[in-house]
Amino acid sequence: MTQTDTAAEVRTSANGEAFEAETVVKSNEEVNGEYRLLILDAPQRILNCRPGQFFHLLCPVTTAHQPYLRRPMSIYGFYPERGELHFLYKVTGEGTRALAELRPGDTLNVLGPLGHGYTIQDDWQNLLLVARGVGLATLAPLAQEARRLGRKLTAICSARSPEVLMSVDLFREMGAEVITVTDAEGTSGMEDIRATIEARIAAGEVDALYTCGSNRMLKLLQDIGAKHGIPGEIALEQQMACGLGMCQCCVRSFRRDNRIVHERVCREGPVFDMQEAMGW
Amino acid sequence: MTQTDTAAEVRTSANGEAFEAETVVKSNEEVNGEYRLLILDAPQRILNCRPGQFFHLLCPVTTAHQPYLRRPMSIYGFYPERGELHFLYKVTGEGTRALAELRPGDTLNVLGPLGHGYTIQDDWQNLLLVARGVGLATLAPLAQEARRLGRKLTAICSARSPEVLMSVDLFREMGAEVITVTDAEGTSGMEDIRATIEARIAAGEVDALYTCGSNRMLKLLQDIGAKHGIPGEIALEQQMACGLGMCQCCVRSFRRDNRIVHERVCREGPVFDMQEAMGW
Amino acid sequence: MVDLTAKIGALTLKNPIMPASGTFSEDLADVIDMNALGAHVTKTITREKRGGNPTPRVCEVRGSMLNSIGIPSKGIDYFIQNVIPFYQKYDVPLIVSISANNADDFARICEEISVPGVDAIEVNISCPNIEEDGKAFAMRPSTTHQVMTQLRGASDLPLWAKLSPNTGETSEVAQAAEDAGADALVVANTLLSMAIDIHSRKPKLGNLMGGLSGPSLKPITLRMAYQCAKAVDIPVIGCGGISKAEDVIEYLIAGASAVQVGTATFINPTAMITIIAELEAYMAANGMADLSALVGSVRDDDAADAVVFMETAP
Amino acid sequence: MVDLTAKIGALTLKNPIMPASGTFSEDLADVIDMNALGAHVTKTITREKRGGNPTPRVCEVRGSMLNSIGIPSKGIDYFIQNVIPFYQKYDVPLIVSISANNADDFARICEEISVPGVDAIEVNISCPNIEEDGKAFAMRPSTTHQVMTQLRGASDLPLWAKLSPNTGETSEVAQAAEDAGADALVVANTLLSMAIDIHSRKPKLGNLMGGLSGPSLKPITLRMAYQCAKAVDIPVIGCGGISKAEDVIEYLIAGASAVQVGTATFINPTAMITIIAELEAYMAANGMADLSALVGSVRDDDAADAVVFMETAP
Numbered sequence A, B: 001m002t003q004t005d006t007a008a009e010v011r012t013s014a015n016g017e018a019f020e021a022e023t024v025v026k027s028n029e030e031v032n033g034e035y036r037l038l039i040l041d042a043p044q045r046i047l048n049c050r051p052g053q054f055f056h057l058l059c060p061v062t063t064a065h066q067p068y069l070r071r072p073m074s075i076y077g078f079y080p081e082r083g084e085l086h087f088l089y090k091v092t093g094e095g096t097r098a099l100a101e102l103r104p105g106d107t108l109n110v111l112g113p114l115g116h117g118y119t120i121q122d123d124w125q126n127l128l129l130v131a132r133g134v135g136l137a138t139l140a141p142l143a144q145e146a147r148r149l150g151r152k153l154t155a156i157c158s159a160r161s162p163e164v165l166m167s168v169d170l171f172r173e174m175g176a177e178v179i180t181v182t183d184a185e186g187t188s189g190m191e192d193i194r195a196t197i198e199a200r201i202a203a204g205e206v207d208a209l210y211t212c213g214s215n216r217m218l219k220l221l222q223d224i225g226a227k228h229g230i231p232g233e234i235a236l237e238q239q240m241a242c243g244l245g246m247c248q249c250c251v252r253s254f255r256r257d258n259r260i261v262h263e264r265v266c267r268e269g270p271v272f273d274m275q276e277a278m279g280w
Numbered sequence C, D: 001m002v003d004l005t006a007k008i009g010a011l012t013l014k015n016p017i018m019p020a021s022g023t024f025s026e027d028l029a030d031v032i033d034m035n036a037l038g039a040h041v042t043k044t045i046t047r048e049k050r051g052g053n054p055t056p057r058v059c060e061v062r063g064s065m066l067n068s069i070g071i072p073s074k075g076i077d078y079f080i081q082n083v084i085p086f087y088q089k090y091d092v093p094l095i096v097s098i099s100a101n102n103a104d105d106f107a108r109i110c111e112e113i114s115v116p117g118v119d120a121i122e123v124n125i126s127c128p129n130i131e132e133d134g135k136a137f138a139m140r141p142s143t144t145h146q147v148m149t150q151l152r153g154a155s156d157l158p159l160w161a162k163l164s165p166n167t168g169e170t171s172e173v174a175q176a177a178e179d180a181g182a183d184a185l186v187v188a189n190t191l192l193s194m195a196i197d198i199h200s201r202k203p204k205l206g207n208l209m210g211g212l213s214g215p216s217l218k219p220i221t222l223r224m225a226y227q228c229a230k231a232v233d234i235p236v237i238g239c240g241g242i243s244k245a246e247d248v249i250e251y252l253i254a255g256a257s258a259v260q261v262g263t264a265t266f267i268n269p270t271a272m273i274t275i276i277a278e279l280e281a282y283m284a285a286n287g288m289a290d291l292s293a294l295v296g297s298v299r300d301d302d303a304a305d306a307v308v309f310m311e312t313a314p
């Protein structure tokens, strides 16, 4: 537990600096069906990001959509060299529908980078991630970081059908091995994924597990991790108001040292130790 | 007083029909400085208008401007033959600033036509109007109607300086004689206007007076009208919520039969008998 | 087929959508089909003629409005002779809103307005403009009970008590009205508010203060409707900030049996017509036969960690 | 040069802009210069450790938000050891907000928190989440007077009483607080509200109800600030829906001596910094030397027909 405690210590200290900044929309295209890729022209000072961090977006107000609070979005890509910030988002409600109306040249006020991202410890040579839907947005920058650090990455990408699989090329470009599983092909069930992962563990090819979001996947990876003694991290979500740690609305429960503690997803997270995270 | 009483009777009865309709912006160009001309592509059913009537506009909502209530605007022009509805407006506050952001192709929800407009009695052959600023918007359709009925119209157009005089060409096209007066030339003072009007009255060239808006002009024309026994009409303004007569917020005071009565500008007006109107 | 019928005590409405007092009049017939509404609710009247408040009587605040119309009234005789006959043309129950400055006058107008053509009386004990500083009957359970008892003695028509959001005792006032014989509660009137023009430094309303209505009011009056539905057995009619069918559904789920639409009609005169159509479509799409599928169905038992998470992994 | 100094009793603030309790923490130092603020106001704490309410703890309503955070608290010892030292780095008065469920506990924490580094105590007698159904001390003059008297005996530091918009007796509660020795009033806290998810039919807040804050609240709390400024002689600190300098000016004109900015900081973390700059620019442009040119300058004497007409004829 020492590792996690230290991490928690680092997490609760100030994260450096976050900025409220105006960006300009470069493009905002549909990726497939309900997903969109938003590319922003962003100032350098906000592009010093870590994989797993997020921004808090001030969605535009229109006659049709009038969101009030900001909306949290994981960083899908950050490219200081070309001054770009990317988000991959699913059009869900008032805020994301307003986002979908953004046109090139429009401005967007963003706050970030926020929160604590994924860590890759020195002795984690073989990384394995499982992602589906917008979870890909959160996990994609991890592939980039893995390549930078020269680690081997396996990405299990899940989707409803092969046609709506996203980001596969992006992971391959980053040198990751990609395993696609889909509902349509009947390969995305929990037990199928367990089998795939345990086969790799047996081959000594997994030092750390990464995922985000769903309860079922958390349970599966917790179980696998505990059984085989493999550490892991998960990015969690929660309703957010401030995104900075001030309002305490975004808490979730964690098991630590046999106690249940509350931590703020925006501040201590959004990435947490896989075994400490509690299902919901 | 019989004439006015009858008019009032007509006024309080239902105005026929008003519509809530979606229109499409054809253009929305600056006219000079703070004025803009909004041209809408409008359905035929809302283009059965009378000079002096108005529409109640649902201004767009944007990140920068978030008007809530509708905004009343006089009909500057209505052209059933080409399906157009024109407004001339001054950019003042939240609502008109939001209007100014409309681009060709945007939609605008309008409610109307509303209220009771100007009347031209059979024996009013020589009409004289005094207008300034957005008052021109209200009075312009009167020129069209005068031409249709074959009446002679004199328009006294006032402005800060000759450069910002508006609608002069429009009045001339409608066959009106235009007299321009400006602050810059020192010709727009009340006494100058009185002299101009009284000279015409002396020449037997004024059967009715029309104006709108300002208190000073009301007082002047009331005085001239009473002295020379010349009838007249004035369009008044008041804050409006519903625009239809339901909320009773838009009342103003009138002197009638030696009593003071309250009437709704949106329903019994916006055009009222000049002598009955009370200053404010 | 969806049955939109709403029962408010002995009265059956063809649908649960009606206008709120003071935001509706004969004039709306210029724009909509008056026969489509669940009920017609008229602007509050007093016995005597009254002038109403000084202008400006309305102003805009962010996303909502304030009003201090007051109760300009042509008096009860004018109303009986001119207004009631107008509404008798329609196949829609007529609800007449009344008010007065003391309980005796209140009982008098209540009795005098109980004439053919009137189907229920809405008792405006909550208007914040009449009594000084917003202290109306509906501010306290005791004054509510007293005036409602007197009104109950004055008429056999259904009495709807309209509550105020200015009180700190919503449930107690609701129970007092029920106990004194109210047949339904309308929840609620406008909330005492203020706005100042920073350039002129004058209050934006001629009357200094006025009532908040529109979307800003909804979370407050929805909470009150919920509290009242828990506190009493008579029907609750929700009112405050409704502008779309989703808002109506929210009030119904909270426990309201019907709703009133006010300020939204100023923004879209056709709002009530649209709402009725959308409510019917929603119920049809969700296989709901009648309003009982919605009314009071709030799942308030489990106050658990119920945050919705996005679909991220299989 | 414009002098933005605001005096709240014995305390002098470099400007009248400070955060509202619960919408501010050490974390904001990541984004803004904490030294720019008129005061630092911390989230309400209780003596004992507390967990706060179930999630979801916030939800959005049209143009505003609801919260039912509750008062998660690490306890007074943690606060004294960790939080106060953090704020001592800054040249800004520290205002600590406290609460408790009964008057004795309230007095105890009031006494214990009166330590060096704390410049004033804000007394949260108005939080609608702690006591059942929103009935907090601040609902009634009597309970306000009682608890404030006990608190007055427990500390020599300035005491700011934070009022509630849930009461129907704003002026009376304000006078009770003043009479019991409050040094200033903060007007006001959030207003009890509710929202329901129509799909799940669950309340959108895990705690069923919560407090409305943001722009929707402004006309209500501005009215209260005006009423309080008329009712008492101690300074009034306006709070509710402030998001721009114009809002601050409106509160000052209504009679507030300073203001607190809450929810706006969630939307724009730099909001307070922008507001301070814009307020200064406005005062400079209008030739105002200091805040006395604004505070209480509302022209409420003439409630006349004061509608503004456009320029139309010479």
Ligand SMILES: Cc1cc2nc3c(=O)[nH]c(=O)nc-3n(C[C@H](O)[C@H](O)[C@H](O)COP(=O)(O)OP(=O)(O)OC[C@H]3O[C@@H](n4cnc5c(N)ncnc54)[C@H](O)[C@@H]3O)c2cc1C
Binding pocket: A054, A067, A069, A070, A071, A072, A073, A074, A075, A088, A089, A090, A091, A092, A093, A094, A095, A096, A097, A134, A137, A138, A236, A237, A238, A239, A240, A265, A270, C308, C309, C310, D060
């Ligand atoms: C740290 C973090 C990173 C995220 N990254 C992404 C991403 O990269 N791509 C993506 O598509 N989505 C992401 N989400 C989820 C995204 O924030 C929500 O889908 C979005 O807020 C929905 O807003 P809406 O207005 O469209 O929906 P509505 O349902 O109208 O939202 C109503 C309110 O609930 C909140 N809310 C709704 N769903 C969620 C959720 N799942 N998590 C947190 N708050 C929610 C909204 O922020 C808003 O305050 C992330 C969430 C978190 C917490």
Ligand SMILES: Cc1cc2nc3c(=O)[nH]c(=O)nc-3n(C[C@H](O)[C@H](O)[C@H](O)COP(=O)(O)OP(=O)(O)OC[C@H]3O[C@@H](n4cnc5c(N)ncnc54)[C@H](O)[C@@H]3O)c2cc1C
Binding pocket: B054, B067, B069, B070, B071, B072, B073, B074, B075, B087, B088, B089, B090, B091, B092, B093, B094, B095, B096, B097, B134, B137, B138, B236, B237, B238, B239, B240, B265, B270, C060, D308, D309, D310
């Ligand atoms: C019958 C009628 C016809 C009008 N015709 C025209 C026209 O053709 N062209 C034009 O430029 N203006 C016209 N006006 C005035 C126009 O309605 C206002 O300028 C406009 O409402 C200002 O809105 P705003 O949001 O820009 O200003 P704000 O000052 O932000 O408005 C705040 C509120 O005050 C109301 N308001 C402000 N000024 C006036 C006013 N003078 N009269 C009534 N309400 C007002 C607004 O409608 C809004 O509800 C007319 C007004 C009336 C009553």
Ligand SMILES: Cc1cc2nc3c(=O)[nH]c(=O)nc-3n(C[C@H](O)[C@H](O)[C@H](O)COP(=O)(O)O)c2cc1C
Binding pocket: B241, B247, C020, C021, C022, C023, C043, C044, C067, C069, C070, C071, C097, C124, C127, C162, C188, C189, C190, C212, C213, C214, C215, C217, C239, C240, C241, C242, C260, C261, C262, C263, C264
């Ligand atoms: C302009 C206006 C006038 C009103 N007049 C009355 C009235 O005479 N009697 C009454 O009981 N309520 C009156 N109300 C309150 C409404 O009936 C309703 O309770 C309130 O506006 C909240 O609903 P809304 O948000 O849908 O408008 C009035 C409201 C407005 C906006």
Ligand SMILES: Cc1cc2nc3c(=O)[nH]c(=O)nc-3n(C[C@H](O)[C@H](O)[C@H](O)COP(=O)(O)O)c2cc1C
Binding pocket: A241, A247, D020, D021, D022, D023, D043, D044, D067, D069, D070, D071, D097, D124, D127, D162, D188, D189, D190, D212, D213, D214, D215, D217, D239, D240, D241, D242, D260, D261, D262, D263, D264
């Ligand atoms: C998330 C949140 C938490 C709050 N917590 C507290 C609190 O602990 N103590 C308190 O007195 N007020 C609390 N408030 C109320 C604010 O201090 C303020 O009174 C209210 O939000 C109105 O101001 P605003 O509209 O500017 O936000 C809280 C408000 C919010 C939004």
Ligand code: FES
Binding pocket: A239, A240, A241, A242, A243, A244, A245, A246, A247, A248, A249, A250, A251, A264, A265, A266, A267
């Ligand atoms: S969103 Fe405010 S503390 Fe996390």
Ligand code: FES
Binding pocket: B239, B240, B241, B242, B243, B244, B245, B246, B247, B248, B249, B250, B251, B264, B265, B266, B267
């Ligand atoms: S604006 Fe409602 S009656 Fe005139």
